[in-house]
Amino acid sequence: MxxxxxxxxxxxxxxxxxxxxxxxxxxxxxxxxxxxxxxxxxxxxxxxxxxxxxxxxxxxxxxxxxxxxxxxxxxxxxxxxxxxxxxxxxxxxxxxxxxxxxxxxxxxxxxxxxxxxxxxxxxxxxxxxxxxxxxxAPKLLTRVWKAKKEEGVLFAYSETESRVLNFVSEKVSVTLENIMLSCHLSKKMAENIVIFLCSMGLLEFKYDAGMWLLTTNATVEQS
CATH class of the missing domain: 3.30.950.30 (Schlafen, AAA domain)
Incomplete structure (x- = not known):
């Protein structure tokens, strides 16, 4: 040709x-x-x-x-x-x-x-x-991408956000439904907290065995 x-x-x-x-x-x-x-x-x-x-x-x-x-x-x-x-x-x-x-x-x-x-x-x-x-990609991950990530900004997270972060840390990787059930949150509140924690670099998505899961960002140390 x-x-x-x-x-x-x-x-x-x-x-x-x-x-x-x-x-x-x-x-x-x-x-x-x-x-x-x-x-x-x-x-x-x-x-x-x-x-x-x-x-x-x-x-x-x-x-x-x-x-x-x-x-x-x-x-x-x-x-x-x-x-x-x-x-x-x-x-x-x-x-x-x-x-x-x-x-x-x-x-x-x-x-x-x-x-x-x-x-x-x-x-x-x-x-x-x-x-x-x-x-x-799941719609929640798309929403995380759209959320503006603030670099070098000091922030404090609420007791509920801290509870979610600790839960994910203990379980290594979880689904959104796991967070809703274990932390007693509505879907909307759980999604908003996940978006916030992901945008701050504290949580991240991973794909494993056909499922999208949430896990803590290993490169970030909690203070």
Missing amino acids: EIKNFRAIHDKEYILELIEEGEHEMQDFKFSISDSRKIARSISAFANHSGGRLLVGVKDNGNIAGIRSEEEFYMIEQAAEMYCKPAQTVSQRLYCADGKYVLLVEIQPADSRPVMAQDDNHTWQSYYRIADENIV
Whole structure:
């Protein structure tokens, strides 16, 4: 296949090194791009996490198939600019390996989260990268992202907030429902406390065995 409007980088070794890593938290293989809305979910997931890259023209087993046409460039641009909210900027570089073209797409972590994309029902969702999958982030985590985090601000938390923090510390990881039941809180109050403690960096979300859990931030020492 001839790529007329793009100059390819001939660096087979580099592409093979990336493929050797396999799919992981910061890398995904795409055999082809046929739906801008779907690829927007990958951009959302990487942008909401720590960034990452797509290798387009690579099968799930790591074999190089090559991209099919220049249209895949434009579909990725469309995914980032039209089907991500807010619009994202991605970089694309074309590599040639044994006469086949691989498109390397790099996504930077978002300056402002959440970055949203549409699901199959055209509902806007926030996605997050977990291992080699793009997972829909829970609405509570999306609200945490939207909450303004104050850096270097001294604060005091209430007795109820302290009780929640101590409960999570003792249990290592819990669900929101665990907090509601054990601390005798309504869902609304529990959510507001979790958002506050997460925005202060005291609690954080983790994904384990198909569940979103809350845990204390190990890097923060309680005073």
